[in-house]
Amino acid sequence: xxxxxxxxFAYDKSDRKILEDISFDIKQNECIAVxxxxxxxxxxxxxxxxRICTPDEGIVMVDGKNVYKMSKTMMAQNIAYVPQSxxxxxxxxxxxxxxxxxxxxxWDASSExxxxxxxIIHKMKLEDFALRTVSRLSGGEAQKVMLARALAxxxxxxxxxxxxxxxxxxxxHEVLQTVKKIARENNICVAIVIHDLNLAIRYCxxxxxxxxxxxxxxxxxxxxxxxxxxxxxxxxxHITEYMGIPIIVPFPDEKVTD
Amino acid sequence: MPNKxxxxxxxxxxxIRRKKLTFVIAFAATIIVGLFAISSGxxxxxxxxxxxSFFGKATPQSQITIMNIRLPRVTAAIVVGAVLAVSxxxxxxxLQNPLASxxxxxxxxxxxxxxxxxxxxxxxxxxxxxxxxxxxxxxxxYIVTICAFxxxxxxxxxxxxxxxxxKDLGPAGLILAGVALSSLFTGGSTLLQYFADETKISSVxxxxxxxxxxxxxxEILILTIVLFFALVYFLLNRWNYNxxxxxxxxxxxxxxxxxxxMLVSMGICSLASAVAVSFVGIISFVGLxxxxxMRRFVGNDYRYLIPCSAVAGSLLLILADTFAxxxxxxVILPIGAxxxxxxxxxxxxxxxxxxxxxx
Numbered sequence: 131x132x133x134x135x136x137x138x139f140a141y142d143k144s145d146r147k148i149l150e151d152i153s154f155d156i157k158q159n160e161c162i163a164v165x166x167x168x169x170x171x172x173x174x175x176x177x178x179x180x181r182i183c184t185p186d187e188g189i190v191m192v193d194g195k196n197v198y199k200m201s202k203t204m205m206a207q208n209i210a211y212v213p214q215s216x217x218x219x220x221x222x223x224x225x226x227x228x229x230x231x232x233x234x235x236x237w238d239a240s241s242e243x244x245x246x247x248x249x250i251i252h253k254m255k256l257e258d259f260a261l262r263t264v265s266r267l268s269g270g271e272a273q274k275v276m277l278a279r280a281l282a283x284x285x286x287x288x289x290x291x292x293x294x295x296x297x298x299x300x301x302x303h304e305v306l307q308t309v310k311k312i313a314r315e316n317n318i319c320v321a322i323v324i325h326d327l328n329l330a331i332r333y334c335x336x337x338x339x340x341x342x343x344x345x346x347x348x349x350x351x352x353x354x355x356x357x358x359x360x361x362x363x364x365x366x367x368h369i370t371e372y373m374g375i376p377i378i379v380p381f382p383d384e385k386v387t388d
Numbered sequence: 389m390p391n392k393x394x395x396x397x398x399x400x401x402x403x404i405r406r407k408k409l410t411f412v413i414a415f416a417a418t419i420i421v422g423l424f425a426i427s428s429g430x431x432x433x434x435x436x437x438x439x440x441s442f443f444g445k446a447t448p449q450s451q452i453t454i455m456n457i458r459l460p461r462v463t464a465a466i467v468v469g470a471v472l473a474v475s476x477x478x479x480x481x482x483l484q485n486p487l488a489s490x491x492x493x494x495x496x497x498x499x500x501x502x503x504x505x506x507x508x509x510x511x512x513x514x515x516x517x518x519x520x521x522x523x524x525x526x527x528x529x530y531i532v533t534i535c536a537f538x539x540x541x542x543x544x545x546x547x548x549x550x551x552x553x554x555k556d557l558g559p560a561g562l563i564l565a566g567v568a569l570s571s572l573f574t575g576g577s578t579l580l581q582y583f584a585d586e587t588k589i590s591s592v593x594x595x596x597x598x599x600x601x602x603x604x605x606x607e608i609l610i611l612t613i614v615l616f617f618a619l620v621y622f623l624l625n626r627w628n629y630n631x632x633x634x635x636x637x638x639x640x641x642x643x644x645x646x647x648x649x650m651l652v653s654m655g656i657c658s659l660a661s662a663v664a665v666s667f668v669g670i671i672s673f674v675g676l677x678x679x680x681x682m683r684r685f686v687g688n689d690y691r692y693l694i695p696c697s698a699v700a701g702s703l704l705l706i707l708a709d710t711f712a713x714x715x716x717x718x719v720i721l722p723i724g725a726x727x728x729x730x731x732x733x734x735x736x737x738x739x740x741x742x743x744x745x746x747x
Contacts, residue, residue, distance in 0.1 A: 177637070180640070180641050181640075182637050182640045182641060201643075202640075202643040202644070202645060203643040204643075205643060206641065206642050206643030207643075209641070210641065211637070211638070211641035212638075213635060213637045213638055213641075219633060219634050219688075220633070220683070220687055220688040221630070221633060221634075221687055221688055221689060222403070222687070224396075224400050224403075225630070225687075225689055226634070229627075229630055229631055229634065229642060230642070232627050232630075232631055232642045232643065232644075233642060233643045235627060238691075244397055244400065245397070248396050248397050248400075251396065252396075257396060260396050260399070260400065261399060261400065261403055263687070276638075283642070289641075
C-alpha cells in the first residue's frame with residue numbers, strides 16, 4: 131500500500147511549480163497509470179516519490195512507513211525506479227541485473243543474490259543474453275534488462291517512466307503483461323508513466339491525470355472519459371470496445387471545446 | 389528449469405573467473421617486467437643475483453645498485469603508475485567522461501605551476517651540471533615538492549568549493565571549471581618562466597619532464613600509504629561506481645549518494661595524484677590509458693577494473709621507464725614523453741582491433 135500526499139516541487143524557489151499538491155494512493159497489486167501531456171510533471175512526480183528530486187512538501191508512505199525518513203539503502207529496498215532513457219551500459223546483462231541487489235549487498239554479492247538474478251533472468255526470458263553487453267542489445271531487450279534490475283531490488287513500489295516508449299508493439303504488450311504478472315505474484319504496487327492511452331486503459335487499474343502541474347483527476351475506468359482526456363490532452367477522442375477490450379480512438383482534427 | 393539456471397550461474401562464474409585471471413596475468417607480468425627492469429641497465433645484473441640482493445646476499449656492487457638505484461626506481465614506477473591509473477579509472481566514472489583523469493581537474497598543471505613557483509620564486513632550483521644524464525638537478529627539492537603538491541591539489545579543492553555554492557553543477561560543469569583553472573595555472577607558469585633566467589627555466593622544464601629516480605624510499609613509503617587508503621576507499625565504493633555507470637538517476641534509485649561519492653572520489657583522486665606528481669614530476673597518459681586498456685578486458689565493472697587498472701598502470705610505467713633508461717643509455721629519456729609514446733600506439737591498437745569488450 132502506497133500513499134502519496136501533498137507533493138509539491140519546483141526546481142527553484144522562485145521558479146514555477148512543476149508539481150502542486152499531488153496526492154493519490156496505490157493499493158496492493160495495483161498498477162496505476164500516470165497520464166498527462168508533455169511537461170505536465172509526470173516524470174518529476176516519479177522522481178520525487180523516489181527522492182531523486184527532493185520535493186518541497188509532501189510525504190510518501192510505503193506500507194505505513196515514511197520513505198523520506200528512511201536511509202537511502204533502506205529506500206532502495208522499498209522503491210525501484212526505471213528511468214525513461216537508459217544510458218548505454220558497457221556491462222553484461224547479468225551484472226546489470228545484479229546491481230539491483232546492491233541495496234542488499236554488504237561487501238560482495240552472495241550466492242543467494244546471484245540465484246535471485248538467475249531466477250529473474252529466467253522469468254524475463256533473458257537467458258540467451260545473460261552474458262552479453264547491455265549496450266549491444268536491442269532497445270526492447272535493454273528495456274527488459276532495466277526492468278529486471280528493478281525487480282531484483284524486490285521493491286514494494288515499482289516506478290516505471292515510459293517503459294514501452296522504445297518497444298515494438300509485441301514487446302510493449304509483453305513488458306506490460308510481465309509487469310502486471312510480477313506485481314500480482316509479488317504484491318508490488320506499480321506506477322507507470324505512459325503516453326499510449328490504449329496500453330494504459332488495457333493494463334492499468336487506475337489513472338492519475340496531471341494537468342498544469344496539478345492533479346486533474348484520479349480514479350478507475352470511470353475517469354477514463356472522452357471529456358477528461360479531451361481536457362488533459364487537448365484532443366478529441368472516442369472510447370469504444372472491441373471484443374471486450376476498451377479502445378481509445380483519437381480524432382485530432384476535430385475541434386476541442388474548451 | 390533449474391538445470392538451465394544452474395548452467396547460467398556456472399557460465400557467470402566462469403565469466404567472473406576470466407576477469408580474475410586478467411588481474412592475475414597482469415599482476416604476474418608486472419612482477420616479471422619489474423625483475424627484468426631491475427636486472428637491466430649499464431650494469432647487467434642476472435635475475436638470480438637480483439633475488440640474492442633481496443636477502444642481502446648479492447655482491448656489494450649489485451647490492452648497492454639494486455637497493456639504492458634500481459629497486460627504488462621500479463618501486464616508484466609501480467606505486468606512481470597504480471596511483472595515476474586508479475585515479476583515472478575513478479575520475480572517468482564519477483565525471484562520466486572517458487577523457488577524464490587527474491589532469492582533467494588541473495592536478496598536473498597546478499603541480500607544474502607550483503614547481504615553477506618553488507624553483508623560480510623560492511629559489512628551490514639551484515642547478516649544477518655534472519653529467520649528460522642529469523643535466524639539471526633540483527638541489528632543494530622539498531620546497532619544490534611542497535609547492536607542487538599544494539598547487540596540484542588546489543584546483544580540485546577550488547572546483548569542489550565552487551560546487552558547494554552551485555549545487556546543480558553537474559560533471560560537465562565540474563570538468564569545465566577544472567579546464568578553466570588548468571589554463572589559469574598554465575598561464576601562471578608561462579608568466580613565471582618569462583621573467584626567470586635560463587638556468588631556472590631549464591630546472592622547471594626538467595621537472596615537468598618527470599623523473600622516477602627522484603623518489604627515494606621516504607617518498608615511496610608516503611605514496612604507498614596514500615595508495616593504500618585510496619584503494620580502500622575506491623574498493624568500498626566499487627558497487628556505487630558500477631551503479632553510477634548506469635546513469636545518475638538509476639544510481640540514486642539504488643541508494644547511492646551520487647553527489648557525495650562524486651566529490652569525495654574527486655578529492656581523493658586529486659590528492660593522491662598530486663602527491664605522486666609532486667614527487668616524480670608530470671607523467672602524462674598513464675592515468676587515461678591504463679584504465680581504458682583494462683576496460684577492454686574486464687568491461688566497466690569496477691569490482692575488477694579498479695585492481696586491474698592499478699596493476700596496468702604499474703606495468704605500463706615500468707615498461708616506459710625501462711625503455712626510457714635503456715634505449716639510448718646512459719641518457720635517460722623523459723618518462724612523461726615515453727609513457728605517451730608507448731601508451732598511445734598500444735591504446736590505438738586495442739581501440740581499432742575492437743577487442744571484445746564484453747564486460
